[in-house]
Amino acid sequence: MNNQKKQLEKYADLALKKGVNLQRGQGLIINAPIEAADLVRIISAKAYGRGAKNVHVEWNDEMLSYMKMKNAPMEILESFPKWKADGLEEMVADGYALLSVYGPNPDLFKNVDPERVAKANKASAEALSSYRDYIMNDKTTWSIIAYPQQAWAEKVFPETPPEKAQDKLWEQIFQITRIDQDDPIQAWEEHNERLRQAREYLNQKQYKKLHYKAPGTELSIELVPSHVWHGGSTKSVNGTEFNPNIPTEEVFTMPHKTGVQGKVTSTKPLNYGGNLIENFTLTFENGQVVDYSAESGEDTLKHLLETDDGAKRLGEVALVPNESPISQAGHIFYNTLYDENASCHLALGKAYPTNVRGGSSFNKEQMEAHGVNDSLVHEDFMMGSEELDIDGETKEGEFEPIFRKGSWAIDFES
Numbered sequence: 001m002n003n004q005k006k007q008l009e010k011y012a013d014l015a016l017k018k019g020v021n022l023q024r025g026q027g028l029i030i031n032a033p034i035e036a037a038d039l040v041r042i043i044s045a046k047a048y049g050r051g052a053k054n055v056h057v058e059w060n061d062e063m064l065s066y067m068k069m070k071n072a073p074m075e076i077l078e079s080f081p082k083w084k085a086d087g088l089e090e091m092v093a094d095g096y097a098l099l100s101v102y103g104p105n106p107d108l109f110k111n112v113d114p115e116r117v118a119k120a121n122k123a124s125a126e127a128l129s130s131y132r133d134y135i136m137n138d139k140t141t142w143s144i145i146a147y148p149q150q151a152w153a154e155k156v157f158p159e160t161p162p163e164k165a166q167d168k169l170w171e172q173i174f175q176i177t178r179i180d181q182d183d184p185i186q187a188w189e190e191h192n193e194r195l196r197q198a199r200e201y202l203n204q205k206q207y208k209k210l211h212y213k214a215p216g217t218e219l220s221i222e223l224v225p226s227h228v229w230h231g232g233s234t235k236s237v238n239g240t241e242f243n244p245n246i247p248t249e250e251v252f253t254m255p256h257k258t259g260v261q262g263k264v265t266s267t268k269p270l271n272y273g274g275n276l277i278e279n280f281t282l283t284f285e286n287g288q289v290v291d292y293s294a295e296s297g298e299d300t301l302k303h304l305l306e307t308d309d310g311a312k313r314l315g316e317v318a319l320v321p322n323e324s325p326i327s328q329a330g331h332i333f334y335n336t337l338y339d340e341n342a343s344c345h346l347a348l349g350k351a352y353p354t355n356v357r358g359g360s361s362f363n364k365e366q367m368e369a370h371g372v373n374d375s376l377v378h379e380d381f382m383m384g385s386e387e388l389d390i391d392g393e394t395k396e397g398e399f400e401p402i403f404r405k406g407s408w409a410i411d412f413e414s
C-alpha cells in the first residue's frame with residue numbers, strides 16, 4: 001500500500017470516528033464530487049465495517065452543474081425537486097449521519113450571471129430548509145471534510161505544475177488535519193480539549209459585547225443573553241460526540257440580530273456560489289447591513305445580501321488565533337472550510353440555535369424574542385488578521401482583552 005493510500009485510510013477513519021462518529025446500525029449520507037470517488041469508496045467500506053446499515057451517496061459533477069447553471073431556463077433554476085428534498089429529510093429523520101466531502105472550484109461560475117446562481121441557491125435553500133434544520137440543531141451527527149479537486153488545487157498553487165498541484169494540496173490537508181501524525185485520533189482528542197478550555201472560559205465570562213479593532217474594521221457586536229460558545233467537538237441531541245468540521249480551529253457563538261454596529265473589512269476572499277467576493281466592507285447599523293462595497297464580486301455580494309432580510313444580519317461570531325496551522329500555511333485556500341479556520345470570522349444569515357441555551361427547542365416567537373437571526377443562508381466570511389484586537393465587555397461595562405494582534409490574550413490554563 002503506497003503512502004497516500006495509507007493516508008487516505010487514516011483520513012477515512014478520522015471522518016467516521018471523530019467526524020460523524022458513526023454508530024453501529026446507523027445510516028450514512030455522503031455528499032461528494034465524482035472526482036472524490038476513490039475516497040468515498042474507502043469511507044463507504046469502512047462505514048459498513050463499523051456496522052452502518054446503509055451508505056447513500058449524493059454525487060455531484062461540477063461540469064454538469066456549470067452547464068445547467070449556464071444554460072437551463074430560469075424556471076428550472078428557481079425550482080428544486082421535491083422528491084429529493086423529501087428523501088434527504090426522510091433519511092436524517094431516520095437518524096442518518098451526514099458527511100460532506102467539500103472542495104469546490106472557486107471560479108466555477110465565474111462566467112455565469114450572478115442572479116442565476118442566486119436564484120438556484122435560494123430555491124435549494126428553501127426546499128432543503130427542514131433537512132438543514134436537523135443539521136443546524138445537531139439532531140443528527142454531521143461533518144465536513146475536504147477533497148482537493150484538481151481545479152481547487154490549481155487555484156491554491158498557481159505556480160505549481162498542474163500534475164503536481166493536487167498532491168501538494170493533499171500534503172497540506174494531511175498536515176492540517178493531523179493525519180500525518182502517528183495517532184491522528186489521539187491528536188484530535190488533545191486538540192478538542194484545548195478548544196474545550198477556550199469555550200468554557202468564554203461561557204463562564206458571558207460577555208455582553210465584543211469590540212473589534214483592526215485596519216478597516218471598527219465593530220461592536222452584542223451577544224445574545226445566555227449565549228453558548230461551541231468549538232471543536234460537540235454533542236448531538238442524543239448525546240453522541242462528533243466534530244462538525246475537519247479541520248477546525250474556532251470557538252463560536254451567537255450575536256444578537258439587532259446588536260451589531262460599525263464597519264468590518266474582509267481579510268480573505270469569500271467563495272460564494274462558485275464566485276469570489278474580494279476585499280469587501282460591510283457597514284452595520286442596529287444589526288443590519290446598510291452599506292457595502294467590494295473590489296470584485298460586488299454583484300455576487302449584493303445577491304447574497306438580498307437573499308432575505310436575515311441575510312443582511314449576522315448569525316455567528318467566531319474566534320480563531322493567528323497561530324492556527326491553516327493561517328501558518330501562509331496562503332489563501334479559497335475554500336471557506338479552510339480559510340475560516342485561519343482567521344477570526346463572522347457569518348451572514350442564519351444562527352445556529354444551539355448557540356443559545358435552550359435554542360434547539362425555540363419556536364419562531366422565542367427566537368425573535370432572544371434576538372436569534374433566521375435566514376435561508378449561512379455564509380462565513382473572514383475578517384481576522386495579525387493586526388486584530390478584540391475586547392470583551394462585561395455586564396458591568398468593563399473591557400477585558402480577548403485578542404491582541406490576532407492571538408489569544410488569555411491563558412486558559414491559569
